Amino acid sequence: MSSWEALAAEIRGCRACLELAATRTTVVVGQLPTQGAHVLLVGEAPGANEDLSGIPFVGKAGQLLDELLQEVGLPRETVAVANVLKCRPPSNRKPTTMEANNCRGWLTAQIAVVDPALIVAMGGTAVEWFFGKGAKIGELRGRVHDKAGRRVLATYHPSAAIRFGPRGMPRAALREDLATAAADPLVAAAWKVSR
Numbered sequence: 549m550s551s552w553e554a555l556a557a558e559i560r561g562c563r564a565c566l567e568l569a570a571t572r573t574t575v576v577v578g579q580l581p582t583q584g585a586h587v588l589l590v591g592e593a594p595g596a597n598e599d600l601s602g603i604p605f606v607g608k609a610g611q612l613l614d615e616l617l618q619e620v621g622l623p624r625e626t627v628a629v630a631n632v633l634k635c636r637p638p639s640n641r642k643p644t645t646m647e648a649n650n651c652r653g654w655l656t657a658q659i660a661v662v663d664p665a666l667i668v669a670m671g672g673t674a675v676e677w678f679f680g681k682g683a684k685i686g687e688l689r690g691r692v693h694d695k696a697g698r699r700v701l702a703t704y705h706p707s708a709a710i711r712f713g714p715r716g717m718p719r720a721a722l723r724e725d726l727a728t729a730a731a732d733p734l735v736a737a738a739w740k741v742s743r
């Protein structure tokens with residue numbers, strides 16, 4: 549069993565958040581391609597479709613993400629995907645600080661296992677996870693930051709891109725930031741070494 553699968557098995561048994569453990573259908577651990585990945589996308593939490601399927605980013609936001617990834621030349625099957633929370637908050641409410649803290653160790657362990665050349669934090673919850681409370685996407689996006697030894701790019705969540713429409717700023721910014729990830733020289737260098 550790979551270390552990702554061993555970690556996933558542990559996460560699936562987690563009941564640290566009593567409400568989420570009682571209401572979830574599945575624990576949505578995340579995805580790591582079998583050949584590994586050099587980009588890790590981090591979102592907020594599973595929604596209804598993800599909770600039912602156990603797969604991250606399969607609803608409308610996931611479809612838009614797949615589309616944009618394809619457009620910038622970073623296909624979904626080449627990236628790892630995880631969320632700050634592995635269990636769906638009821639009615640898709642925002643994760644509480646306690647829930648994010650409960651789940652923090654799991655994402656930290658996933659980052660260590662994937663060891664990505666670049667992390668893309670999508671949306672306010674993921675951006676605050678890396679940059680701290682009150683971190684603003686608008687101020688951080690567009691460039692790679694060094695956070696505790698990890699290279700992190702902050703951007704909008706695909707659900708914000710949907711909310712503001714196809715001509716809205718979040719969609720354009722998300723696409724631009726995913727293109728930056730696709731063109732990142734350290735990601736390209738990591739692929740050269742691993743192939």
Ligand code: SF4
Nearest residue numbers: 562564565635650651
């Ligand atoms: S959200 Fe994370 S910490 Fe909370 S029960 Fe699910 S796996 Fe455990």
